[in-house]
Amino acid sequence: MLLKPYTRFxxxxxxxxxxxxxAVVLPGMAAALDQQIAPTYVTVPGGAQVPQFGxxxxxxSLAYDPAGNxxxxxxxxxxxxxxxxxxxxxxxxxxxxxxxxxxxxYFLTSPPTGPDVVQGAELDGLVNVGAISRDExxxxxxxxxxxxYVALMISPGDSSVGWPGDYHWARCxxxxxxxxxxxxxxxxxxxxxxxxxNPIDWPPxxxxxxxxxxxxxxxxxxIVVAYNFYCFMYVPAGGVSII
Numbered sequence: 001m002l003l004k005p006y007t008r009f010x011x012x013x014x015x016x017x018x019x020x021x022x023a024v025v026l027p028g029m030a031a032a033l034d035q036q037i038a039p040t041y042v043t044v045p046g047g048a049q050v051p052q053f054g055x056x057x058x059x060x061s062l063a064y065d066p067a068g069n070x071x072x073x074x075x076x077x078x079x080x081x082x083x084x085x086x087x088x089x090x091x092x093x094x095x096x097x098x099x100x101x102x103x104x105x106y107f108l109t110s111p112p113t114g115p116d117v118v119q120g121a122e123l124d125g126l127v128n129v130g131a132i133s134r135d136e137x138x139x140x141x142x143x144x145x146x147x148x149y150v151a152l153m154i155s156p157g158d159s160s161v162g163w164p165g166d167y168h169w170a171r172c173x174x175x176x177x178x179x180x181x182x183x184x185x186x187x188x189x190x191x192x193x194x195x196x197x198n199p200i201d202w203p204p205x206x207x208x209x210x211x212x213x214x215x216x217x218x219x220x221x222x223i224v225v226a227y228n229f230y231c232f233m234y235v236p237a238g239g240v241s242i243i
Contacts, residue, residue: 009212012085012168012186012227014112015097021082022097024107025049042096042243045105050243052096053082058239059091062148064173064182066190074190081187088184089150089169090126090240097187100124100167103243111157111165114230118152121233125240126150129232134178134202137232141175146237148172151181151203153227155210161223162215168227170203181206204229 008016015022021037027047038051059070066074073079073093082095092098099108101120108116118128129140129149137149149172157165173192174180181200182192194200196207208227214220 009163009166009215009223010186010210011164011166013099013117014108014110014164014166015099017110017164021053022051024051042103044103044243048105048107050096050102052094052243054079054093054095056095056243057093059093062091062171062173064180064192069190074184076189080189083184084186085167085169085184086242088182088190089171090124090235090242091148091171092240092242094243096243098242100242103241112154112167114152114154117154117167118231118233121152124242125236125238127234127236129234131204131229131231138178140234141178144175144234144237148175148235149178150233150235152230152233153203153208154230155208155225155227158225161219163212163223163225166225166227168208170200170206178202203232 038053040052041049042052043049057070057073070093074083074088079095082097083093084097087093087098100117101123104123106120106123108120151170153168155166157163170181170183172178172181179201181203182190184190192200194206195210200206210225212223212225215223
């Protein structure tokens with residue numbers, strides 16, 4: 001019998017279902033609002049209310065500048081814990097641990113799949129470019145006016161160890177060379193290194209393996225999960241709409 005984990009898995013994009021900070025208030029649950037802890041709520045199509053811990057800030061530069069990006073909202077002195085990899089990748093600090101498609105009433109299921117995450121991101125305004133080569137991505141970039149690229153990685157769920165599955169995004173900081181990428185791993189700090197501490201030159205070749213440590217009370221062994229590259233997506237210069 002699989003016992004309940006005695007510590008939470010570290011997730012990069014998804015939200016723990018029992019995390020009260022980011023609990024969405026569904027239609028018919030309005031009476032429970034006074035029990036929530038977010039200062040404001042954003043109502044999305046369908047009536048669900050998404051907790052938001054600060055006003056949305058849209059970044060004006062894609063340069064790797066953690067302290068200045070989105071007015072410092074990704075830093076721990078402001079709203080670092082409330083912005084995830086998706087927020088950072090699209091350069092929008094919604095301060096709500098944004099989820100693909102949620103602004104438009106679309107909610108990911110667990111475990112998330114590549115098609116599901118892409119569909120949500122497309123609703124937000126991103127464009128699926130596919131799992132293409134560096135040369136093909138460079139050709140695509142040459143035909144665009146502004147905007148930037150992000151890479152989507154998916155970690156499948158594994159019920160044998162209780163892993164709920166997750167997604168992760170990395171952001172391209174230079175369209176001219178496509179060899180400068182950075183990321184924000186869940187509520188952690190912004191970095192231009194992959195999970196093994198190497199500079200991110202090309203996301204499909206980066207190391208996205210995570211040692212979650214011993215999670216189950218019945219099993220002292222470390223649980224290792226991997227995020228596999230799925231596709232590139234284009235974030236238009238006009239921005240996207242997320243929550």
